[in-house]
Every structure is written in C-alpha cells, then in structure tokens.
Amino acid sequence: MSSSAIPVSALDDYVGRGAHLYIKGVKHIDCASGTFNLSLGYDNPDVVAALHRQLDRVLHLSSEFTRSKSQEIFDLLRPVLPEHLDSFWFRDITGSTANEAAVRMAQKATGRTDVISLFLSHHGQSAAATGLSGNAFRQQSFSLPFVGSIKVPAPDCNHCFFGQTRDRCNMLCARRVEDFIEYASSGRVAAMVIEPILGNGGNVVPDPEYYSVIREICDRHGIVIIADEVQTGFGRTGSFFASTGYAKALRPDIITFAKGAGGVGIPVAGVLMRHELDVLEPWEHSSTSGANPLALVALEETVRYIRDNYILDNVTRMSKLLKYGLHELEAEFAPVMNVRGKGLMLAFDLPSAKDVSAFIGIARHHGLILRGSRYGFGNTVKVRPPLIVSEDDVDEILLGLRASLAEFNAPTEFNAPTEFTAPTESEKGM
Ligand SMILES: Cc1ncc(COP(=O)(O)O)c(C=O)c1O
Structure with missing residues (x-):
C-alpha cells in the first residue's frame, strides 16, 4: 500500500442485508444465520435503530443500574413462557456461561453435584460447558473434566445406541437413563441438561415421547431439567422456545438462551427458571459485561419484533416451503437423505463428511453459505436461514441447493464423488 492510500479494514469486504451477506460485492444467502445467531438477519432496522438510540445515551452501566430494564424485558417475555418459569437471570452474554449459571442454580438449590448430559451435545466452550458437552474433539487437548458429569446416549433414531428401531424400542434411550442414575452417578444428581433438538450434534430431533419419559424419570428422582435453548430459542423451531412447542412435554425447570436473542448478533444470554431455583447471589455468577445496556436493548427489541411482526x-x-423443497431434492438426488428438522432448523445428510465439505464448497459458488456438523458422523448439512426469510429467499435457497447438487452429482476430474450406497429403509429413519 502506498503511503497516500486510504487504509481499509478487512471487514469492509462484508455487508449484511436481511438474510444476505455480500462478500466483496458478491451476494450470498446465509443459510447458517451467521453463527446461528442472526435470528432477524444482518440489519433488522428496528433493532439497529434501538441500538443507535442507546449508543447516543450510555454504552455501559453496571448491572446494579440495569435491573429494572431486565425486569421490563422479563415482563415482555412472560406471555411466551410456561407459567412455572417465573424468575430470570439476565447477567450473561454467552450461552456457555448461561448454562453454567443454570448448573449452579440446580446444584445450589438441590444440594447435589452431578449433571447428566447427552452424547453429541454441545453446551459451550468455557471449561465447565466443554466438560459437560458430549464430544471428545473439543476436549482432547486439555484437562477440562466436569466433576460429576454423566453422559448418556442421545435420542438419535438414525444411529440408535441400543440398535433398536422406533417401532420396538420402548424408548430405551430415555428409560435407560435411570440405570445411569443408579449405577454411574454419585447418587447425587442435581440436573439433566438437554438441547431439545441437538443442534451441533447433527440436528437430531428426538421423538416427542422422549421428552415425557425423561420428565417422568427426573420427577421421580428430584432432578432439575435444564433445556439448553441456545439454538432452539427465540422462534427458531416455530414456537418461541422449543419447550413451549414441539418439546413441550419436557417441561423444563430452567431454560437457557443466547445466540438468536440478540437479533442481529449482539451478544446476550440468560436464564429463565422456577422461583425456587432463583438462589444465586450476584457475586456467585456475573461478568463485567453481563446485562449491559446494548445487550438488553437488543434483547428487548428482538422480543418485540418477533411478537409484533408475527x-x-x-x-x-x-x-x-423449505422442507417440502428439501424433500423434493431428496427424491431427485440420491445422495440426499434424512431431511429433518423443525421450523427453520432443518438439515439433510450426505453419504460422508468428505462429501459435506465438498458440497459446502460448491454451494458457496452458487451463492449459499452453509455449514456442516463435525459431530457424530459429520455428514450433516444444516439449512438454517434467519427467521425473517421471505418466499423469494426460500426459492433462492432451493435453487442454489439444486444447482449445487447437480454439480456435486456430476463427476469431474476435480470432483470425484465418494462411493454412494443407497440408504437402507432403517437408515432413512425419522
Ligand atoms: C446448544 C448450545 N449451547 C450453548 C452454546 C454456547 O454458546 P456460546 O457460544 O454463546 O457460549 C452453543 C454454541 O454453539 C450451543 O449451540
């Protein structure tokens, strides 16, 4: 760069508008909603205007001064919450620490220690949240055990841990949790933490009966259920929280949220719980930026926008529309299988992880931003655009997927497909 050149930021290459991200002027539709946090797209005007107004007033306030704003936001949320969730804790800006807050509440309120979580789960990347998560690849380089962590098989019918099929499984993945409580715990289980739909684990959608069996077992053992709704919350699955819609039977004692709660990517996280679990002192769980004014304003405006704009x-x-289109692609293109999901948290599988990364690369050239999943079999392509997408946007996604699949299917010297064997009926599952 010559000394007279105007310095530009590397970020100047990116402009976000609605569900679209322009990279050096090239239009892409974002089927990953950023880092799965842009529930209202890149530049929702109401949220952005509210943030501008707040920027002109005050950027930071100690949480001592934002308590009444948090209360106002909780009152705004009340109509979309299960009645029994009557307390809140809005002092987090990441999902990882919101989950830690929930665990602290359960431990302090019950006087117990252990926490059950699922294989394939992801609850964050702080030390405790990493230790709770059901995967090895994020842990292997460190020593981050969560003392009292008990991992149990995930309710993943496509890869049933117990080798069953749904018609004859008697919901073993839920019922055998009782064996883990009996034989693998310290006898002091405080909580079970569950993503109602396992997001990073490969968009695993449990059968609804799973939730009711888990609720019954946890009731019997006095175990607090924490629904980690960091991905599924704020409208993603078509109800405000998954556990007020598809996963209602879970009746969680605590819901944690983050990601989409900030609407346009402003970091904000929180915990909603029964008042009996509202046991933490401020000094037992807080951070410098917790409940900061920008986070609260984004949260408030996001809730309002979701409500007022249906x-x-x-x-x-x-x-x-999107799911119908994905099923059409599944019928047309042999490598596409297991289309699944709720709301705008959809996914399909390709034969292998290698195929997924090749496909995502091809799709980028067709104007689609897509993400895969490193967990489990690693062969899942997630399709999760912002919640504000229009019919035109959905058409654009489906056209882009069709063109990408056509290219993916056409062998070239650079794009040799991996060997494909058609899935068996039971592999197609769910
Ligand atoms: C289900 C779930 N819980 C918790 C987290 C952690 O949230 P954060 O990255 O904001 O700490 C994530 C992040 O991907 C998540 O998907």
Whole structure:
C-alpha cells in the first residue's frame, strides 16, 4: 500500500442485508444465520435503530443500574413462557456461561453435584460447558473434566445406541437413563441438561415421547431439567422456545438462551427458571459485561419484533416451503437423505463428511453459505436461514441447493464423488 492510500479494514469486504451477506460485492444467502445467531438477519432496522438510540445515551452501566430494564424485558417475555418459569437471570452474554449459571442454580438449590448430559451435545466452550458437552474433539487437548458429569446416549433414531428401531424400542434411550442414575452417578444428581433438538450434534430431533419419559424419570428422582435453548430459542423451531412447542412435554425447570436473542448478533444470554431455583447471589455468577445496556436493548427489541411482526407464523410458513423443497431434492438426488428438522432448523445428510465439505464448497459458488456438523458422523448439512426469510429467499435457497447438487452429482476430474450406497429403509429413519 502506498503511503497516500486510504487504509481499509478487512471487514469492509462484508455487508449484511436481511438474510444476505455480500462478500466483496458478491451476494450470498446465509443459510447458517451467521453463527446461528442472526435470528432477524444482518440489519433488522428496528433493532439497529434501538441500538443507535442507546449508543447516543450510555454504552455501559453496571448491572446494579440495569435491573429494572431486565425486569421490563422479563415482563415482555412472560406471555411466551410456561407459567412455572417465573424468575430470570439476565447477567450473561454467552450461552456457555448461561448454562453454567443454570448448573449452579440446580446444584445450589438441590444440594447435589452431578449433571447428566447427552452424547453429541454441545453446551459451550468455557471449561465447565466443554466438560459437560458430549464430544471428545473439543476436549482432547486439555484437562477440562466436569466433576460429576454423566453422559448418556442421545435420542438419535438414525444411529440408535441400543440398535433398536422406533417401532420396538420402548424408548430405551430415555428409560435407560435411570440405570445411569443408579449405577454411574454419585447418587447425587442435581440436573439433566438437554438441547431439545441437538443442534451441533447433527440436528437430531428426538421423538416427542422422549421428552415425557425423561420428565417422568427426573420427577421421580428430584432432578432439575435444564433445556439448553441456545439454538432452539427465540422462534427458531416455530414456537418461541422449543419447550413451549414441539418439546413441550419436557417441561423444563430452567431454560437457557443466547445466540438468536440478540437479533442481529449482539451478544446476550440468560436464564429463565422456577422461583425456587432463583438462589444465586450476584457475586456467585456475573461478568463485567453481563446485562449491559446494548445487550438488553437488543434483547428487548428482538422480543418485540418477533411478537409484533408475527415472526413465529413466518417461521412455520417458510419451514413448510423449505422442507417440502428439501424433500423434493431428496427424491431427485440420491445422495440426499434424512431431511429433518423443525421450523427453520432443518438439515439433510450426505453419504460422508468428505462429501459435506465438498458440497459446502460448491454451494458457496452458487451463492449459499452453509455449514456442516463435525459431530457424530459429520455428514450433516444444516439449512438454517434467519427467521425473517421471505418466499423469494426460500426459492433462492432451493435453487442454489439444486444447482449445487447437480454439480456435486456430476463427476469431474476435480470432483470425484465418494462411493454412494443407497440408504437402507432403517437408515432413512425419522
Ligand atoms: C446448544 C448450545 N449451547 C450453548 C452454546 C454456547 O454458546 P456460546 O457460544 O454463546 O457460549 C452453543 C454454541 O454453539 C450451543 O449451540
């Protein structure tokens, strides 16, 4: 660069508009919603305007001064919450620490220690949240054990741990949790933490009966259920929380949220719980930026926008169109299988992890931003655009996927497909 050149930021290459990200002027539709946090897209005008107003007033306040704003936001949320969740804790900005807050609440309130979580789960990357998560690849280089962590098989019918099929499984993945409580715990289980749909684990959608069996077992053993709704919350699955819709039977004692709660990517996280679990002192769980004014303003405006613009209805309508289109692609292109998901948290599988990374690269050239999943079999492509997508946006996604699949299917010297064996009926599953 000559000394007279105007310095530009590397970020100047990126401009976000609605569900689209322009990279050096090239339009892409973002089917990953950023880092799965842009529930309202890149530049929702209401949220952005509210943030501008707050920027002009005050950027930081100690949480001592934001308590009444947090209360106002909780009052705004009340109509979309199960009645029994009557307390809140909005002092987090990441999902990882919101989950830690929930665990602390369960441990302090019950006087117990152990926490059950699922294989394939992801609850964050702080030390405790990493230790709770059901995967090895994020742990292997460190020593981050969560003392009292008990991992149990995930309710993943496509890869059943117990080798069953749904018609004859008697919901073993839920019922055998009782064996883990009996034989693998210290006898002091405080909580079970569950993503109602396992997001990073490969968009695993449990059968609804799973939730009711887990609820019954946890009731019997006095175990607090924590629904980690960091991915599924704020309208993603078509209800405000998954556990007020598809996963209602879970009746969680605590819900944690983050990601989409900030609407346009502003970091904010929180915990909603029964008042009996509202046991933490401020000094037992807080951070410098917890409940900061920008986070609270983004949270408030996101809740309002979802409510006033019928975003849940939009998710339900767009989900139907997108899922229908994905099923059409599944019928047309042999490598596509296991289309699944709720709301705008959809996914399909390709034969292998290698295929997924090749496909995502091809799709980028067709104007789609997509993400895969490193967990489990690593062969899942996630399709999760912002909740504000229009019919035109859905058409654009499906056209881009069709063109990408056509290219993926056409062998070239650079793009030799991996060997494909058609899935068996039971592999197609769910
Ligand atoms: C289900 C779930 N819980 C918790 C987290 C952690 O959230 P954060 O990255 O904000 O700490 C994530 C992040 O991907 C997540 O997907």
